[in-house]
Amino acid sequence: DAGVIQSPRHEVTEMGQEVTLRCKPISGHDYLFWYRQTMMRGLELLIYFNNNVPIDDSGMPEDRFSAKMPNASFSTLKIQPSEPRDSAVYFCASSLVGYGTEAFFGQGTRLTVV
């Protein structure tokens, strides 16, 4: 298996533009997580899905952020409109069963909003 695949690896956009980050989890994994990492705040859980259903989105910073998982092999995280403070590395991770098991991370998308 190729692991968790994220695209793009790097994204530079102007403030106000819409940004869409993509993730393909490991086949067969039940859980998918979106994280954001910054120097100031560390790694923050934004939202996670179980069997394509959003379970907890309490970490989503504001309404400008939205996430979808239309099927078991694809998820998106959208920011509209983007702001400079959204600049961070966004990680997607998946796991076979959420409880007490290893989460496998993608390589991340480094987002810069100018």
Add this chain to the structure above:
Amino acid sequence: RKEVEQDPGPFNVPEGATVAFNCTYSNSASQSFFWYRQDCRKEPKLLMSVYSSGNEDGRFTAQLNRASQYISLLIRDSKLSDSATYLCVVNDAGGFKTIFGAGTRLFVKA
């Protein structure tokens, strides 16, 4: 108070040294615990799980103290390749929400 707290470091140690990291968590009902390692500009990867009885994997030893709500990681005989950020990870009582500490940076020098 943060849900998971770690000393950010950095810890600068010579090769061969023993170094220990601690992590505290706020939710006494937390069920499972891990240490992840993150290399510079890379994704986090699982280093080891932490069991109630303590567990060892080569040069690495992890311990859990539920009464005091802290987790520790001990690295013996440090190698240059151990230089990384070590993330303490706690699953909530339901087991599904994974909370990461901010990480402790380790630099091992020759």
